[in-house]
Amino acid sequence: MPTKVIALANQKGGVGKTTTAVNLAACVAAVGRRVLLFDLDPQANATSGLGLEKVEGASAYRPLLGEGGLLEKIQNTAFERLEIIPSEVDLCGLDIELARSENHLQRVAMALRPVVESQRFDVIFVDCPPALGILTLNALAAADGVLVPLQCEYYALEGISMLNRIMGQLHDNGVNPRLELFGVAMTMYDSRTNLSQQVVSEVREHFGERVFETMIPRSTRLAEAPSFGKPIIHYDKYSSGAAAYELLAQEVLARLDRKTEAPAQVPVSEAPV
Ligand SMILES: Nc1ncnc2c1ncn2[C@@H]1O[C@H](COP(=O)(O)OP(=O)(O)OP(=O)(O)O)[C@@H](O)[C@H]1O
Ligand SMILES: [Mg+2]
Numbered sequence: 001m002p003t004k005v006i007a008l009a010n011q012k013g014g015v016g017k018t019t020t021a022v023n024l025a026a027c028v029a030a031v032g033r034r035v036l037l038f039d040l041d042p043q044a045n046a047t048s049g050l051g052l053e054k055v056e057g058a059s060a061y062r063p064l065l066g067e068g069g070l071l072e073k074i075q076n077t078a079f080e081r082l083e084i085i086p087s088e089v090d091l092c093g094l095d096i097e098l099a100r101s102e103n104h105l106q107r108v109a110m111a112l113r114p115v116v117e118s119q120r121f122d123v124i125f126v127d128c129p130p131a132l133g134i135l136t137l138n139a140l141a142a143a144d145g146v147l148v149p150l151q152c153e154y155y156a157l158e159g160i161s162m163l164n165r166i167m168g169q170l171h172d173n174g175v176n177p178r179l180e181l182f183g184v185a186m187t188m189y190d191s192r193t194n195l196s197q198q199v200v201s202e203v204r205e206h207f208g209e210r211v212f213e214t215m216i217p218r219s220t221r222l223a224e225a226p227s228f229g230k231p232i233i234h235y236d237k238y239s240s241g242a243a244a245y246e247l248l249a250q251e252v253l254a255r256l257d258r259k260t261e262a263p264a265q266v267p268v269s270e271a272p273v
Helices: 017-030 045-049 089-099 107-117 134-142 160-172 194-210 220-228 240-261
Strands: 004-008 035-039 082-085 123-127 145-151 180-189 211-217
Touching: 004 017, 004 134, 004 240, 017 035, 017 045, 017 082, 017 123, 017 145, 017 180, 017 220, 017 240, 035 045, 045 220, 089 134, 107 123, 107 134, 134 160, 145 160, 160 180, 180 194, 180 240, 194 211, 211 240, 220 240
Parallel strands: 004 123, 004 145, 035 082, 035 123, 145 180, 180 211
Antiparallel strands: none
């Protein structure tokens, strides 16, 4: 099966991109798939969330500038079948450096090609920073699909039309003809509030079946886990957050497996919003 690249993107900050990237990656690895988590955010939250120190020179910075290969940047984690390309602050300056270079939107795609071709992984999750800057555009240009985490709050959809438009452009102008909206994951859901339920129904009206059935509950255990450097299934296996990410992983795998059999039917440019 070819390696699938899924970017977690939403230009809004703090919506659960990293929490979803880390926990989904861990749950997918736990059920037997080989997973790479590519931390493309200078904040390096996914890196510390998996218990790795931020080490100078360990990130994708140099390979993305064409110096050395990305394969050499892959590191083991403490978790079986889960590997990582860590981030550190030097990725901060990369936007500016890339803006000046040739093929500046294809740098992640080019660097990932040998990793994809090595078939070492079943799936690569890319954790994006909270902006539609060059790093995120690069992730979108390299991805087979985009997973958009949306926080259950007012204005959840704010800015999503922009992301959608950019995805449509990258798709239509040939930068990435494979790109599609892989799914929308609702995060920080609180079943006790009408607000969460209203937001979910509004989002479902826009995105229909693209929205995953599983909603990630608001849970302090999920917020605590990164400070122990562990995904939730290894921090508190029997918590509601662990159960939710395990279910989300099942949905993600079902979609990935379905896509491998039959190509996607909904191009991004036709997705609603
Ligand atoms: N389901 C949840 N329940 C409780 N807290 C959560 C949940 N998901 C995320 N959080 C917390 O909310 C904050 C933001 O989450 P996270 O870092 O995953 O978002 P992000 O979209 O990656 O942020 P950024 O845009 O800064 O990269 C973090 O402190 C995280 O621990
Ligand atoms: Mg993040």
